[in-house]
Amino acid sequence: DAGITQSPRHKVTETGTPVTLRCHQTENHRYMYWYRQDPGHGLRLIHYSYGVKDTDKGEVSDGYSVSRSKTEDFLLTLESATSSQTSVYFCAISDSGNTEAFFGQGTRLTVV
Amino acid sequence: AQKVTQAQTEISVVEKEDVTLDCVYETRDTTYYLFWYKQPPSGELVFLIRRNSFDEQNEISGRYSWNFQKSTSSFNFTITASQVVDSAVYFCALISSGGFKTIFGAGTRLFVKA
Numbered sequence: 114d115a116g117i118t119q120s121p122r123h124k125v126t127e128t129g130t131p132v133t134l135r136c137h138q139t140e141n142h143r144y145m146y147w148y149r150q151d152p153g154h155g156l157r158l159i160h161y162s163y164g165v166k167d168t169d170k171g172e173v174s175d176g177y178s179v180s181r182s183k184t185e186d187f188l189l190t191l192e193s194a195t196s197s198q199t200s201v202y203f204c205a206i207s208d209s210g211n212t213e214a215f216f217g218q219g220t221r222l223t224v225v
Numbered sequence: 226a227q228k229v230t231q232a233q234t235e236i237s238v239v240e241k242e243d244v245t246l247d248c249v250y251e252t253r254d255t256t257y258y259l260f261w262y263k264q265p266p267s268g269e270l271v272f273l274i275r276r277n278s279f280d281e282q283n284e285i286s287g288r289y290s291w292n293f294q295k296s297t298s299s300f301n302f303t304i305t306a307s308q309v310v311d312s313a314v315y316f317c318a319l320i321s322s323g324g325f326k327t328i329f330g331a332g333t334r335l336f337v338k339a
Contacts, residue, residue, distance in 0.1 A: 155229075157329070211320050214272070
C-alpha cells in the first residue's frame with residue numbers, strides 16, 4: 114500500500130473556526146491533491162500541488178487554502194469553516210500528472 | 226469542457242450475475258487517460274485500471290473487464306459472476322493532456338446480494 118496518511122481521521126468543529134487537515138506521504142511522489150467527496154458529486158478537486166511550494170486551485174477551491182513546504186506534507190486549511198464544508202476529505206498522491214492516484218483513508222469533517 | 230458521466234446511480238444484482246457499469250466521458254483533447262476506482266464500504270479508494278486514449282484494446286483481469294470505445298466516448302466496466310465482495314461504489318475518472326486534474330464521475334453504487 115502507498116504510504117499516505119491523513120490526520121485527523123475525524124473532526125467536529127464549530128462554524129467560523131479555522132481547521133487544518135494534514136496529508137503525509139512517504140512515497141516521494143511529486144503530485145499531491147485534496148478532494149472532497151459529497152453524495153451525488155463523486156470526488157471534486159479542491160487544490161493540488163505539483164512540487165514544493167507549487168500549488169494551484171481545483172474546481173471547488175473557495176474557502177480553502179493549501180501549503181506544501183516539504184515534499185511529504187500537504188496541508189489543507191479551511192480558513193473559516195462553514196456548514197457547507199461538512200464533507201469527507203481525501204488526500205491523494207501520484208508520481209506523474211497522468212498516472213493513477215493513491216488515496217489516503219479520508220477525513221470526515223463535520224462543521225456544526 | 227471535460228466531463229465524466231456515470232448515469233447509473235445504483236445497481237443491485239444477485240450474486241453470480243454479470244453487471245456492466247457505464248461511463249461516458251467528454252473531452253476535446255486527443256490525448257487523455259481514463260481510470261476506474263473502487264470504494265468499498267470501508268471507505269478507501271482503490272485504483273483498478275488506467276487506459277490512455279491511444280490504446281483501445283479491451284482488458285480483462287480475472288472477473289473484471291473493461292471496454293474502451295472512442296467512437297462512443299465510453300469506458301465501460303463489466304464484472305463477471307459478481308460476488309458480495311464486489312459491493313462498492315465505483316468511480317470512472319478522466320485526466321486530459323496537460324495532466325494534474327482528475328475529473329471524477331458521480332459514481333455508481335453496486336449492491337451484490339447473496
